[in-house]
Amino acid sequence: MTVTFYLAAVVAVAATLQVIISANAVHALLSLIVSLLAVAVVFYVLGAPFAAALEAIVYAGAIMVLFAFVVMMLNLGADATRQERGWLVPAIWVGPTVLSAVLLGELVYLLRTGSAPAGGAVVSPEPVGALLFGPYVLAVELASMLLLAGLIAAFHLGRSS
Amino acid sequence: MMAGLANVFGILLVLVITAALLTWVERRLLGLWQDRLGPNRVGPAGLLQVVADMIKILFKEDWVPPFADRIGFILAPAIVMAALLLGFAAIPVTPGIGVWPVDGVGLLFILAMISLSVYSTVLGGWASNNKYAILGSLRAVAQMLSYEVFLGLSLLGVVLQARSFDLRQIVAAQAGMWFVVPQFLGFLVFMTAGIAAIHRLPFDLPEAESELTAGFHTEYSGMKFGIFFIGEYVGIVLVSAMLATLFFGGWLGPVLPPLLWFLIKTGAFVAFFILLRAALPRPRYDQLMAFGWKLLLPLALLNLMVTAAVLLAF
Amino acid sequence: MYSLLKTLWLIFLHLFHRRETIEYPERKAYLAPRWRGRIILSRDPDGEERCVACYLCAVACPVDCIALQKGELPGGRWYPEYFRINFSRCIFCGYCEDACPTYAIQLTPDFEMSEYDRRNLVYEKEDLLISGVGKYPGYSFYRVAGLAIPGKDKGQAENEEPPFDPKTLLP
Secondary structure, three states: OHHHHHHHHHHHHHHHHHHHHHHHHHHHHHHHHHHHHHHHHHHHHOHHHHHHHHOOOOOOOOHHHHHHHHHHHHHOHHHHHHHHHHHHHHHHHHHHHHHHHHHHHHHHHHHOOOOOOOOOOOHHHHHHHHHHHHHHHHHHHHHHHHHHHHHHHHHHHOOOO | OOHHHHHHHHHHHHHHHHHHHHHHHHHHHHHOOOOOOOOOOOOHOOHHHHHHHHHHOOOOOOOOOOOOOOHHHHHHHHHHHHHHHHHOOOOOOOOOOOOOOOOHOHHHHHHHHHOHHHHHHHHHHHHHHOHOOOOOOHHHHOOOHHHHHHHHHHHHHHHHOOOOOHHHHHOOOOOOOEEEOOOOOHHHHHHHHHHHHHOOOOOOOOHHHHHOOOOOOOOHHHHHHHOOOOHHHHHHHHHHHHHHHHHHOOOOOOOHHHHHHHHHHHHHHHHHHHHHHHOOOOHHHHHHHHHHHHHHHHHHHHHHHHHHHHHHHH | OHHHHHHHHHHHHHHHHHOOOOOOOOOOHHHHHHOOOOEOOEEOOOOOEEOOOHHHHHHHHHOEEEEEEEOOOOOEEEEEEEEEEEEOOOOOOOHHHHOOOOEEEEEEEOOOOOOOOOHEEOOOHHEEEOOOOOOOOOOOOHHHHOEEEEEEEOOOOOOOOOOOOOOOOOO
């Protein structure tokens, strides 16, 4: 299981790197999907199969499809790729690298000192549901309100007037 | 360990061979329903037609169009095959046969794999760099995203009744009565959504040959096309197996051994899908969307609400 | 919704219908006598060629697949020196048969004439000529036509009156 975890983690990190440095938008998107799936595997190994399945269904299976849809609709050709290459100069990397290094430092510090729950008990769907509709019901309702508002707005904008 | 490996490769082998054989079965059955005979020349009753087709398709030129996106073009057929075959891993064939229960969320795993299979259509259409192909992928995306909603929602009734996402427990919960009786609405919605999700006729709008030449696989030929083709049949088997497992009690049944019951039920659904192809015309695109959002979604929600209310009340 | 179910049921019932397929090489379909297939040249009841090389078939042919050359026998009978039909062009429309004044060219109920080499589809006169009368037994052009040939003078054809001599006044 530990091997699986580290393998998936490496895949996730590598894929995410690919997302950042890839000049072709669709290839970047594909890498992002791989990254999400790798994260799903990490979830699964950590004992959260429900979260893993939802990650695969919702993020990789639905939201990313929409992203892909939009990117493909934009009809980005070789020009866009060249433009993107032009932007990816070393000077651009400095800021993000510093920020990421800070985050990495924090992460290493937490991992060395904190008590991270590694390989705990398997969380089945029922506790997740009970939590969502118990202590966190307000957050769920707020999120659903937001989504409803988005839905209505999309419907309004999409009407051909 | 050995038994596990035998399970894995046995199921894989049987599934792939079945999917390949289904090309022949479909043509024979379509022939029967159209008062024809269908392929009956190669081998006994035309059974070796599959082999002939395979030999032919394998010897075709493996061609990537120069204007295509190479990575995506090659990746696309692999995705559908891999995703749907992986999805089958969670299906419990009999109490003893089955690859992997996925820690009690087998149902979600299958749904995830079905939803991932849409990337093959999307990617294939986009990478082909062809206007018909991209139109096909656009349709595929909209159709998949819409019908995935009901695909999941229609199954929640079953999950509520079985109180588990685990397919073995769902089958076990049907010992008294098959879920098709209390969950008839869910069954109808799931069947429709399942056909749409694997874009099988009559919902094959992504590859509607009368308007989009061949839709997303317009540029494909040779074994890459073959993988798309076989992948579609794997999808049919997968959805049929899901229908049999979720609504018709999987391997449960009197007298006959469990394996045979599972095969009979799955086979019946496969034949039914072929009958649908033989009988029904393809709807228009807006009809498909309206049918989904205005009829199936309310039905699925109604089914879910009634099931939940009944379960809470009693 | 009801119509969908009805369609499904009716199509399902086709499972028990009779198959329309005729398994060709083993069982052959019935072809009517006037079916338009392979073209032949027939002979009259006396065994002579019916074709008089009038070129009407070649003119009528919409795809120009008929080629022939007139020849003349010592007695005045016309015949084709060569008669060539390119079956890789022929569309089996039957216009040549309609145009033929002597029933010489006829279409037969036979279509099994595939070849591996395209040149083999060009049929010469020897390939076309049959020894029978085809669809019109008993018909002989020269027996009803007014042309004088050896053994049959003017006025001796069927239903033909003796030649009228305009230079005499006698009735």
